[in-house]
Amino acid sequence: MTHLAFLGAGRMASAMVHGVIARGITTDHIAVLGGSGTSAPALAAQSGVRLASDPASLLAGAEVFVLACKPQHLPTLPAALTELTEGKLVVSVLAGVTNARLRGVFPKARAVVRSMPNTPGSIGAGVTPYSPAEPLSLGDAALTESLLGALGKTFPVPEEKMDAVTAAAGSGPGFLFEIVETMERTAVELGLTPEEAAVLVRETFIGSAKLLEHSRRTPGELRDAVTSPNGTTYAGLCAMRANGMAGVLRATMTACRDRSRELGR
Ligand SMILES: NC(=O)c1ccc[n+]([C@@H]2O[C@H](COP(=O)([O-])OP(=O)(O)OC[C@H]3O[C@@H](n4cnc5c(N)ncnc54)[C@H](OP(=O)(O)O)[C@@H]3O)[C@@H](O)[C@H]2O)c1
Numbered sequence: 001m002t003h004l005a006f007l008g009a010g011r012m013a014s015a016m017v018h019g020v021i022a023r024g025i026t027t028d029h030i031a032v033l034g035g036s037g038t039s040a041p042a043l044a045a046q047s048g049v050r051l052a053s054d055p056a057s058l059l060a061g062a063e064v065f066v067l068a069c070k071p072q073h074l075p076t077l078p079a080a081l082t083e084l085t086e087g088k089l090v091v092s093v094l095a096g097v098t099n100a101r102l103r104g105v106f107p108k109a110r111a112v113v114r115s116m117p118n119t120p121g122s123i124g125a126g127v128t129p130y131s132p133a134e135p136l137s138l139g140d141a142a143l144t145e146s147l148l149g150a151l152g153k154t155f156p157v158p159e160e161k162m163d164a165v166t167a168a169a170g171s172g173p174g175f176l177f178e179i180v181e182t183m184e185r186t187a188v189e190l191g192l193t194p195e196e197a198a199v200l201v202r203e204t205f206i207g208s209a210k211l212l213e214h215s216r217r218t219p220g221e222l223r224d225a226v227t228s229p230n231g232t233t234y235a236g237l238c239a240m241r242a243n244g245m246a247g248v249l250r251a252t253m254t255a256c257r258d259r260s261r262e263l264g265r
Pocket of ligand 1: 007008009010011012013033034035036037038039040068069070071073076077093094095096116117118119170171
């Protein structure tokens with residue numbers, strides 16, 4: 001069975017580790033290594049995967065190397081990784097870091113894949129766009145699909161779209177949770193208790209997401225279906241438009257796309 005080595009053991013690596021364990025990869029086939037902090041020991045203790053002591057022990061016996069540190073750590077990675085990743089499949093989740101740059105750091109890897117998972121992947125409900133540096137062999141394509149597929153849906157895209165997919169999917173949960181939090185806070189201002197606001201807003205969010213999933217209708221059609229002329233939803237939507245909701249979301253996603261580009265430089 002494939003052995004996986006994770007460099008970086010933070011939020012995204014945890015989501016991936018829990019995802020692949022839930023899909024049946026046994027914990028003794030997974031090793032993790034972090035930086036000088038506590039995330040790797042914590043993840044190992046919590047999930048039962050092996051805590052590596054250094055890059056050599058991390059990569060020993062591994063077929064797939066998952067790069068899950070921060071983009072800023074890339075220049076500080078041990079030079080030994082060049083040799084240690086020889087012949088391995090390297091899958092990176094680093095926002096903005098291009099395949100060309102990854103190829104420069106892992107010149108001897110047999111294949112390099114740039115991907116952008118999102119945190120719903122920790123419960124198998126993610127969507128992960130990815131882009132290989134070169135066309136993958138059938139075996140590496142299957143390995144990539146099974147690693148990233150453990151997080152939910154996969155979505156191959158040409159690399160020039162990787163910054164845009166970060167705005168749509170990778171960082172998307174952060175934007176949606178911000179909206180949920182703001183709606184809950186507002187519901188309290190309108191007279192609900194925090195507990196009431198939490199139940200009502202979250203259930204509405206979850207129910208709307210399920211409706212979107214199960215309905216054949218577009219988001220616009222589903223919106224129109226709850227909007228009677230001059231009714232309550234109509235009043236709210238008018239206020240949303242008057243207060244620049246579309247502009248706010250456009251600025252949000254554009255800033256995200258631009259930061260992804262910047263991180264890649
Ligand atoms: N969070 C998301 O939703 C999301 C989505 C898509 C992609 N990503 C990408 O996932 C990557 C990790 O993000 P995150 O949110 O998981 O970050 P995080 O929770 O801050 O985790 C960063 C990890 O990097 C480790 N680290 C620190 N210095 C290191 C070094 N010199 N060498 C190796 N590892 C080192 C940290 O270990 P210590 O605890 O020991 O310091 C920690 O395990 C980023 O590149 C990000 O672009 C994140």
